[in-house]
Structures are given as structure tokens and as C-alpha cells.
Amino acid sequence: MQRVGYVVLYVILIIIAIVQIFPLFWLFLFSLKDNQQIFAKSPFSLPDHPHWENYLKAWQGNIGIYFFNSVWISAVAIVLTVLFASMATFAITRMKWKLSKLVLGLFMVGLMIPLHSALIPLFKLYLSVDLIDNPISVVLSYTAFHLPVTMMILLGFYYTLPKEIEEAAIMDGCSVNLLFARIILPMTTSVLSTTVIINMIYNWNEFVFVNTFISSDQYKTLTVGIQNFIGQYQTDWGPIGATLIISIVPIIILYIFFSNKIVEGMSASAIKG
Amino acid sequence: MNKVMSNIWMITLYILPALLLLLVLIYIPLGLSAYYGFLEWDGIGNMKFIGLDNFITGIQDMKFWSSVYHSFLLALFSALSLLAYLAISLILASNIKGSDILRKIYLIPMLLSSVAIAQLWIKVYNPTNGMLNSFLMAIGIDDPPAWLAEPSLVLYAIFIPILWQYAGFYILIYYAALKNIPAALVEAARMDGASPWQVAFNIKLPLIKGVFKVTIVLAIVGSLKYFDLIYVMTGGGPNGASEVMASYMYKVAFRSYDFGYGSAIGFLLLIITLMVTFIVRKLTVSDEEELQY
Numbered sequence: 367m368q369r370v371g372y373v374v375l376y377v378i379l380i381i382i383a384i385v386q387i388f389p390l391f392w393l394f395l396f397s398l399k400d401n402q403q404i405f406a407k408s409p410f411s412l413p414d415h416p417h418w419e420n421y422l423k424a425w426q427g428n429i430g431i432y433f434f435n436s437v438w439i440s441a442v443a444i445v446l447t448v449l450f451a452s453m454a455t456f457a458i459t460r461m462k463w464k465l466s467k468l469v470l471g472l473f474m475v476g477l478m479i480p481l482h483s484a485l486i487p488l489f490k491l492y493l494s495v496d497l498i499d500n501p502i503s504v505v506l507s508y509t510a511f512h513l514p515v516t517m518m519i520l521l522g523f524y525y526t527l528p529k530e531i532e533e534a535a536i537m538d539g540c541s542v543n544l545l546f547a548r549i550i551l552p553m554t555t556s557v558l559s560t561t562v563i564i565n566m567i568y569n570w571n572e573f574v575f576v577n578t579f580i581s582s583d584q585y586k587t588l589t590v591g592i593q594n595f596i597g598q599y600q601t602d603w604g605p606i607g608a609t610l611i612i613s614i615v616p617i618i619i620l621y622i623f624f625s626n627k628i629v630e631g632m633s634a635s636a637i638k639g
Numbered sequence: 640m641n642k643v644m645s646n647i648w649m650i651t652l653y654i655l656p657a658l659l660l661l662l663v664l665i666y667i668p669l670g671l672s673a674y675y676g677f678l679e680w681d682g683i684g685n686m687k688f689i690g691l692d693n694f695i696t697g698i699q700d701m702k703f704w705s706s707v708y709h710s711f712l713l714a715l716f717s718a719l720s721l722l723a724y725l726a727i728s729l730i731l732a733s734n735i736k737g738s739d740i741l742r743k744i745y746l747i748p749m750l751l752s753s754v755a756i757a758q759l760w761i762k763v764y765n766p767t768n769g770m771l772n773s774f775l776m777a778i779g780i781d782d783p784p785a786w787l788a789e790p791s792l793v794l795y796a797i798f799i800p801i802l803w804q805y806a807g808f809y810i811l812i813y814y815a816a817l818k819n820i821p822a823a824l825v826e827a828a829r830m831d832g833a834s835p836w837q838v839a840f841n842i843k844l845p846l847i848k849g850v851f852k853v854t855i856v857l858a859i860v861g862s863l864k865y866f867d868l869i870y871v872m873t874g875g876g877p878n879g880a881s882e883v884m885a886s887y888m889y890k891v892a893f894r895s896y897d898f899g900y901g902s903a904i905g906f907l908l909l910i911i912t913l914m915v916t917f918i919v920r921k922l923t924v925s926d927e928e929e930l931q932y
Contacts, residue, residue, distance in 0.1 A: 375730045382727060383744045386807065390747070392770050393759050409773045454657035461653070462645040469658060476665055478916055480864040482885040483909035486675060486892050486902045487668035510664035513657050532644070542649045571752030573867045578893065589754040593871065596758055603762065610755050617750045625743050632746070632808060633815050636857060 390614070397421070397607030404603045420604035424595070424612060427605075428583050432591030433612070439501055439587055440569035443508035447565050448558060450509065451516040456546055459524040460532060476514035485578060492579060503579045504587075508569050515568075516561045519634045523557040563624055564631035570617060588613045669909060675902030686899075693903035702879055703904060706887040707911070709794055713883065714862035714915075716798050717805070718855055724806060725851065728813035729839050742814055746807030753804075753867035760800040761787065761872055787873055790880035797869055797881055804868075809854055816850040817843060852923040859919055863912050884908045 396404055398416040454473070458466045488507065489498070497503040527550070535545050551558070576590045586594070592609045599605050621628055643649075676694060679687040697703050731738045748756065763770045766785035775783040786796040820843060828838050844851075866885035869875065875882035875890060882890075888908060892901025 376735065379727070379730060379735065379741055382806070383741055386745050386748055386803065389759055389763055389770065389803075393762070396762070405768055408777075409768060409770055450657040450660065453653040457650050457653035460644065461650050463647070463650050469654060472666070473657075473661060476661060478860060478913070479665060479669065480885065480908055480912050482864065482866060482888055483672050483905040483912075484665055484668035485889070486898055486905055487671035488664065490671070490675070490898075491664075491668065506660065506664060510660040513661060517657075536643050542643060542646070542653075546653070567750055571754075573752065573754050573871075574889075589752045592758070593754055603768075606758070606762075610758055613755055614751055618747070621743075621747070621750055628750070629743065629746065629811060632749070633812055636808070636812055636853070 393607050393610060396603050397611050399604055399607075401601070401603060417604055420608040421612070423605045424608040427595050427598075427609075428586070428591060429588070429595065429609060429612060431584060432586050432588045435501070435585060435591075436570055436587040436589075439504055439508070440566060443505045443512070443569050444562055444565045446505070446509040447512045447516050448561055451513050451520055451561070452551060452554065452558070453546070454513070455517050455520040455524050456550060459521065460527075460550070473514045473517050476511075477518065481511055481574070485574070489578060498579055499581050499585065501580070501585045504575050504585075507575045507579070508565075508572060512565055512568055515635050516565060519561050519564065519631060520554070520557060522634070523554055527553060559624075560627050560631040560634065563620065563627050564635060566620065567617060567628070672902045672906045672909065675899060676906050678899040678902070680899040681896045689899070693900045694907075696900060697903050697907060702882065703887060703907075705879060706875075706882040706884050709881065710863050710865070710883045710885075712794060713798060713801070713865060714859045717801065717858040717862040720802055720805075721809060721851070721854055721858055724809040725813055725844075727806075728810050728817060729843065731810065732814050732817035733835070738814070742807070742811060744807075745810050748804045748806070749808045751804075754871050756800055756804055757868045757871035764796060788877055790877050793873060793877065793881045797872060800868065800872075801862075801865070805858075809858070812850060812854060813847065816847040820846050855923055856916060856919050860912060860916050863908075863915060884911070 392409065395413065396409070397420055398413040398418070400417050400420075403411070403413060454469075457463075458470050492498050492500075492503040497506075531549060531553075532545055535549055540549070571589060572587070573589045573593075576587050577593075580586055580590065583591070583594075592613055595609055596606050675686075677688055677690060679689045679692070731742060735741070764772075764786040766772055766783075766788070771786070772783040784792055786792055789796075824842060824846075825838055828842050833841070864885060865883050866889065869881055869883055870886050870889065873881045875886045884904070885908060888901050888904040891897050891904060
């Protein structure tokens with residue numbers, strides 16, 4: 367009896383797994399079909415022969431540029447976010463000053479704020495300093511809005527660092543900068559890599575800042591770019607599927623190699639400790 | 640030691656870059672959104688102070704209230720879906736072989752951009768060639784609805800991809816919490832003859848209550864902020880049937896160029912979100928768990 371129950375539960379779990387990945391598999395299928403197959407045959411049929419030219423067509427749009435922009439904008443924002451968040455977390459957890467609790471509170475409240483409430487004033491702010499349609503506005507926004515969650519992941523780790531190490535270092539005449547750059551940062555590499563990967567996913571997938579602040583094709587990232595591309599090819603399913611697959615593959619590859627880090631980062635970003 | 644680590648210049652140097660970004664790009668704009676709410680302003684031209692007019696317009700604007708209603712409905716669905724995720728996690732955490740790989744598969748949709756998810760599900764819901772209706776027709780349902788074009792269905796149709804996207808995330812959190820329960824506790828209960836149901840309801844669930852409460856806040860507050868998915872899938876339509884607070888704000892500001900009224904809505908969105916956060920936490924979080932965030 368218990369055995370039967372076990373099998374039933376197992377089957378439920380596997381069905382859920384299929385539900386979670388089947389739409390993506392279906393997406394991959396139609397990315398390799400031409401319209402004739404898509405509209406005339408069952409959506410579940412395999413492509414007669416793979417129409418890789420859909421990918422070529424997708425790439426011939428501006429996808430290459432969008433892809434490149436996603437990469438460099440994400441990368442620059444990640445470096446700034448992780449560096450500034452590390453410095454701030456270091457100052458809050460390791461240095462002694464009166465307002466540290468209050469400042470920490472400001473960052474943590476930042477986790478709850480709906481970014482859309484800040485969107486119009488941000489637009490106006492960037493407009494007044496001539497950063498609209500300039501990728502700097504996107505990089506700055508990514509950095510600012512991802513600082514709180516990055517610091518939240520870092521905090522738990524910084525609290526566990528033993529005080530003795532920095533005491534010894536300071537005794538030996540080590541400056542604060544050296545202590546941070548040479549001792550603390552190297553000790554946090556494991557949690558730093560988690561924050562890098564989490565930020566990578568957030569930045570890669572971000573939509574609303576780019577959609578609001580950027581209007582030229584040359585600065586658009588993949589999320590906004592594919593949105594435009596799809597607008598032009600509304601009835602051409604194959605290239606649309608190919609575009610979506612191109613935007614998804616980097617994240618999936620990342621996940622295959624760093625799934626443990628991503629799982630760790632995802633849970634840490636939700637619940638502290 | 641103390642002297643070096645409490646040097647005011649060093650502290651300023653380390654905290655300032657992050658703090659400046661936080662204040663200039665988040666807190667000041669939030670404050671300004673209240674101020675802009677008092678203006679008549681098309682985004683480019685002159686700003687004219689019009690007092691409370693925008694906020695009064697908001698209170699009388701049925702479209703705004705219907706977007707608030709839709710946001711709250713999605714928040715309610717999201718909160719309820721947590722129970723399903725919890726049930727799955729209970730199964731997954733009960734020494735199932737391959738639970739690690741299963742939970743990693745569940746998480747995949749969470750890694751995708753909302754734009755990709757929205758575009759994929761537009762295709763899934765396609766009335767004639769989509770995955771869903773093809774399947775329904777194959778099993779003999781002749782006239783399946785055009786899900787995203789049906790005002791009475793569209794909000795539910797949008798909720799399915801949300802459910803799909805977040806399942807892995809919440810299962811991950813519950814799974815971790817369940818695995819944190821000391822095995823000895825569960826063992827002891829079993830020795831005393833407790834059934835798996837009793838172990839689940841009397842031992843495991845009470846022990847992860849704290850985590851569950853945090854996820855309720857996450858789910859509700861997260862839903863009030865939904866934008867990307869809905870903006871791409873339906874743009875709030877048909878006829879406002881899937882409009883939520885953030886998408887309505889966006890439409891008013893960046894499509895109708897009414898930045899003053901848009902700011903007022905943005906500010907109301909902030910107030911509503913903070914109030915709901917506060918109320919939900921008061922209702923769920925007891926004193927000793929305070930500051931768990």
C-alpha cells in the first residue's frame with residue numbers, strides 16, 4: 367500500500383517536471399519549423415527537417431547587437447554592483463559608526479520598493495542630465511536597484527567572518543584598503559560568485575529600464591530587442607522561436623554549470639540566513 | 640584597531656558609492672513621484688502646479704481601481720498557490736530519489752526573462768496553432784476559447800505562466816526549510832507511531848511556519864509589482880481586463896504622456912505596496928520573528 371502511494375507521488379513530481387520544461391521543448395521544436403509546418407501540422411509534430419535558417423534570419427536582424435549590449439551592460443553593472451555592495455557591507459558590518467544600523471535599514475527597505483514608483487522621476491532625472499538613450503542610465507539603474515539584494519546575500523557571510531583576522535592585520539599595520547582588497551574580498555569569493563551569478567540573471571532578463579530609457583536600436587538589450595523583432599515578424603513563428611531560444615540559451619548554459627550557486631543565490635535572495 | 644576601523648573618512652569612502660546610488664536613484668525619485676503627482680506635466684514642457692487634482696482624478700478613475708483590483712486578485716492567487724508549492728515540497732523533501740535534479744528542473748522557468756516567458760505563452764495560447772488549444776481540440780473540445788482575447792478569462796490565463804515561473808522558486812525555499820528540520824525530531828515522532836500525515840502536519844509544517852510567512856509577504860508584494868509579463872502578453876487588454884497598477888501607470892505616463900497623473904499613480908502604487916507589506920507582516924509575523932528580513 368505504501369509502495370503504491372510512493373509511486374503515485376513520484377508520478378506527480380515527474381508530471382510537474384514535464385510541465386515545467388515542455389513549453390521550452392515545444393519552443394525549440396517550432397524554432398526549427400517553417401510556417402507551412404507550423405500552421406498545417408500538429409504543433410507537437412517533429413520538424414520534417416530542421417530549418418536552421420530561422421536562426422540565421424533571427425541573427426540577421428539586430429539580435430547580434432542586442433546580444434552584445436546585453437553582455438557588456440550586464441557585465442559593467444555586475445562589477446559595479448558587487449564592488450559597491452561589498453564595500454558598503456564591509457563598512458556596515460566591520461567598521462564602527464553610529465548610523466550603520468540606519469543605513470543598513472535604508473538598504474533593506476529598498477528590497478520592498480516597487481521600482482515603477484521611481485520610474486517617472488528617474489526618467490526625468492536622466493533627461494535632465496542628458497542620459498536618456500544612453501546605456502549609462504541603464505547601467506546605473508541596474509547597479510542601484512540590485513544593491514539591496516546583493517548586500518542581503520553578502521551580509522550573512524560578512525557577519526560570520528572572524529574578527530581576529532582583521533585585528534591581526536591591523537596590528538601588523540595593514541591599512542583598511544589593504545585589509546579589504548587583500549584579505550576580506552579574497553575570503554568572500556565563494557559568496558561573491560553567488561552574487562555575480564544572481565546579478566547576471568537579473569540584468570540579462572531586465573526589461574523595463576531599457577524599454578523606458580533607451581530608444582535607439584544600437585543600445586537596446588536582448589529583452590527589448592526581441593520584443594521589437596517579434597513585433598516585425600508577427601506571423602513568422604520560426605524566427606521568433608529562434609530569437610527566444612537565442613536569448614534563453616546563455617542562461618541555461620550558466621545554469622548547467624552553476625546550478626548549485628544559482629540555487630543558493632535564489633534562496634539567499636529571498637530569505638536571509 | 641578601533642581607531643583604524645572607526646576612521647570617519649574610511650567609513651565614508653566605503654559606504655558612499657552604494658549609499659549615493661541608493662539615495663539618488665531610488666529614494667529621491669520616490670519622493671519626487673509624490674511631488675510630480677501635484678503637477679500637470681507632459682514629460683517635456685512646463686510643469687504646472689495643480690494641487691491635489693491628479694490624486695482626486697485617481698480616486699474617481701474606475702480604470703485605476705480596476706487595475707488595483709486586478710493586482711490584488713493576482714496577489715490573492717499567488718498567495719493561494721503557495722499551498723500547492725508547499726504540498727509539492729513536502730513530497731519532494733521526504734527522501735525521494737532524484738529530488739535534487741527534480742527541484743533544479745522546476746527552477747528553470749524562474750531563470751528566463753519575463754519577456755521570453757510572455758512571448759512563449761502568447762504562442763502557447765494562440766487560438767488556432769497554440770499548444771493548449773491544439774491539445775484541447777485533440778481531446779475533443781471543439782471550440783476552445785481565445786484565452787488572451789477573452790476579458791473574462793485573460794487574468795486567469797496570465798496567472799498560469801506566473802504559476803509556472805515561480806513554482807521552482809518557492810519549492811526551492813520550502814525544500815531548503817524542510818531539509819533544515821533536524822532528522823532526529825522526525826525520527827522520534829515516527830518511533831512514537833506518528834503517520835506520515837501526522838509528521839507533516841504536526842511536526843514539519845509548524846517548524847517551517849516562519850519561512851512560510853516570509854514567502855506570503857514575498858508573493859503578495861511581488862504580485863503587486865507585476866509588470867513585464869502583462870505588458871508584453873496583453874498590454875493590459877483586452878479593454879483593460881488585465882490591466883494592473885504598474886502597467887496602468889506606465890500607460891498613462893509613457894503612452895498618454897500624462898506624467899503628472901502617472902506619477903500620482905506611481906506614488907499610490909508605492910503607498911499601497913508599503914501598506915500591504917506592513918499589514919501582511921503584522922498579520923503573519925509574531926514579535927520574536929520580527930526583523931527576520
